[in-house]
Amino acid sequence: MEALYDSGKARAIGVSNFSVKKLQDLLHVAHVPSAVNQVELHPSLQQPNLHAFCKSKGVHLS
Template identity: 80%
Template structure:
C-alpha cells in the first residue's frame, strides 16, 4: 500500500532520521497518485534513465512537480557505450562515450548514479563539469532508438507480487 508506506516515510522525515524521502520506478501516474495524498512530496524519483531510455513524459512531469529525476543504470549496462551516435558525439568532443552519456543526463537536469569499482573509470566519471555538449550534438542524442533495458520482471508476479503484470507496474509508460 503506497499511501501508508509514504506516511511512514514522512514520519521518518519528521523525526529527522531522513533528510529527504523519495521513490523509485514510479511512473507519472503512480507519482501523480502519490502527490495527491502526500503531505511531503518526494524529493526524487530514481528510474532507469539514459540516452537509450530518455522518458520525456516522466521528465516533464517530474520537472513540473519539482521532483528530481535521478538515473540509475545511466550507462545502460554499457550498451549505450556502443551506440554509434554516442560514439560520434564522443569523438567530436574528445571525450569517452561514458562521459558523453553521463553529461547528457546532467544537461537534462537529472542526477546520475554510475557504478564502478575501477579507479580510472571513477575518475573519468568525475570529469564532467568543465565542458558541455553543444546543442547540435545534444540534439543528435535524441535520435537514439528508445529501448528499456530493465524491464521490471523481478517486480511482477501473478499471485504474490504487488504488481501482477508489467503493464500494471509501468502504467503503460513503456
C-alpha cells in the same frame, strides 16, 4: 517514511521507478512530497513525459 521525515531522522523521501501516474497518486495523498525519483534513463530510454512531469513538480530524476 513521513514519520521519519517529521522526526528529523530523514532529510528527504525518494521513490524508485515511479511512472507519471504513480507519482500523481503519491502527490495527492502524501503530505511530504517525494524529493527524487530514481529511474532508468539512457539514450534509448529518455522518458520525456516523466522528465517533464517531474520538472513541473520539483521532483529530481536520478
